[in-house]
Amino acid sequence: MSKTAVLAVVLVGILAVPTSAFLPTIIEKFWPQLQERMFGEVATISYTDLLNDNPSVDTPILNSMKTYGFFYVVDVPEYDASVELNYMNRFFDLPEDVKDELSIKKHNPDNQNAYRGYCPGLDDVEATLQYKNVFNIGPHETRGAYQEKNSALEKLRYDCVEANVWPNTEDCDFDKEFKETFQVGFEFRRNVARAAVRSISRALEYPILPSLFAEDEFSAMGLRRYPVRQQINTNMYSDFDGVLLRELEHVDSTVTVLSTFNNSGLQMLYKNQYRDAPVTGDNSFIVNIGKLVDDIIDNKMTSVRHRVVEVPFSRASITYFLGPAFDADISRSMTGHLTEAGHKYGIFGEWIKDYLGAIELFYY
Numbered sequence: 001m002s003k004t005a006v007l008a009v010v011l012v013g014i015l016a017v018p019t020s021a022f023l024p025t026i027i028e029k030f031w032p033q034l035q036e037r038m039f040g041e042v043a044t045i046s047y048t049d050l051l052n053d054n055p056s057v058d059t060p061i062l063n064s065m066k067t068y069g070f071f072y073v074v075d076v077p078e079y080d081a082s083v084e085l086n087y088m089n090r091f092f093d094l095p096e097d098v099k100d101e102l103s104i105k106k107h108n109p110d111n112q113n114a115y116r117g118y119c120p121g122l123d124d125v126e127a128t129l130q131y132k133n134v135f136n137i138g139p140h141e142t143r144g145a146y147q148e149k150n151s152a153l154e155k156l157r158y159d160c161v162e163a164n165v166w167p168n169t170e171d172c173d174f175d176k177e178f179k180e181t182f183q184v185g186f187e188f189r190r191n192v193a194r195a196a197v198r199s200i201s202r203a204l205e206y207p208i209l210p211s212l213f214a215e216d217e218f219s220a221m222g223l224r225r226y227p228v229r230q231q232i233n234t235n236m237y238s239d240f241d242g243v244l245l246r247e248l249e250h251v252d253s254t255v256t257v258l259s260t261f262n263n264s265g266l267q268m269l270y271k272n273q274y275r276d277a278p279v280t281g282d283n284s285f286i287v288n289i290g291k292l293v294d295d296i297i298d299n300k301m302t303s304v305r306h307r308v309v310e311v312p313f314s315r316a317s318i319t320y321f322l323g324p325a326f327d328a329d330i331s332r333s334m335t336g337h338l339t340e341a342g343h344k345y346g347i348f349g350e351w352i353k354d355y356l357g358a359i360e361l362f363y364y
């Protein structure tokens with residue numbers, strides 16, 4: 001029999017089966033696996049319930065964080081991610097010399113800002129694993145006058161409080177709206193991250209956990225644009241499964257609130273396989289925790305390993321990281337066990353020091 005004939009027989013066979021009777025049973029049978037594969041069981045939590053400490057959110061968040069290591073916050077009132085995306089694109093499309101006025105001093109020695117502001121990505125195929133442009137925003141608009149600091153730690157405490165820089169173009173309306181949009185956007189994400197910590201503290205019965213996050217000197221929001229690479233970087237093939245990546249596989253450190261807009265590419269590791277995470281679209285955020293925080297809560301949840309696969313378009317995302325306060329003790333877990341960070345650091349401020357050093361080396 002020819003291939004066509006075989007195909008015809010198979011097709012007739014399939015069509016002859018009374019599908020109306022069969023299909024529901026098949027779907028019923030495979031739906032749980034399908035749901036799992038598509039991350040359909042990852043919790044979706046209403047922003048308002050989360051912010052209001054509605055206890056009904058605690059169990060879904062706990063289960064989702066244990067099993068998958070992330071959850072979605074949805075229905076954010078008066079929030080439209082497409083507005084943010086529009087201002088982001090307009091910023092990244094500004095001429096390089098305009099953006100350079102906001103560049104971190106590593107890129108523009110005339111500037112004072114060390115890590116808030118613009119950090120251009122360099123498509124250096126040999127060296128650069130992280131090819132992305134970032135605009136970094138923190139919680140401070142001003143900082144106090146510098147006084148002689150007696151210790152390295154005091155100096156660091158001062159350095160951490162770096163004021164934001166904002167675009168100063170010929171278009172005053174753009175400058176004003178950009179700043180307002182992302183100051184408000186920062187608040188949404190900080191609210192989400194803090195409320196997530198409160199929910200985790202209730203679910204795990206660790207009442208002092210939120211106090212570690214009472215100050216957020218070093219929280220950071222990064223507007224990111226990953227341009228399409230001119231050439232394949234062969235260092236970007238996954239060691240895990242050979243897939244070409246745009247962002248390497250990694251685990252975060254603190255509490256992350258992520259926006260992917262409509263951009264595919266983000267994959268989360270689940271049951272030893274990377275699977276596509278649904279996008280956050282116009283009105284939701286992804287929340288996950290990193291290793292430092294997971295260690296503090298005695299590894300009772302999952303710090304999910306994730307990556308971004310190579311996609312044939314310029315990709316935008318916004319990350320927000322909420323770290324513990326500068327003085328928070330990160331050396332002990334909630335039940336008093338030495339954490340991994342605790343082998344090297346006492347308070348979060350000491351951890352930041354090495355992190356900032358890494359920024360100097362690798363940008364972000």
Ligand SMILES: *[C@@H]1O[C@H](CO)[C@@H](O)[C@H](O)[C@H]1NC(C)=O
Nearest residue numbers: 081082083085261262281282
């Ligand atoms: C996502 O796509 C929808 C449908 O095309 C569109 O209406 C929306 O503005 C997009 N949102 C973002 C954030 O890109």
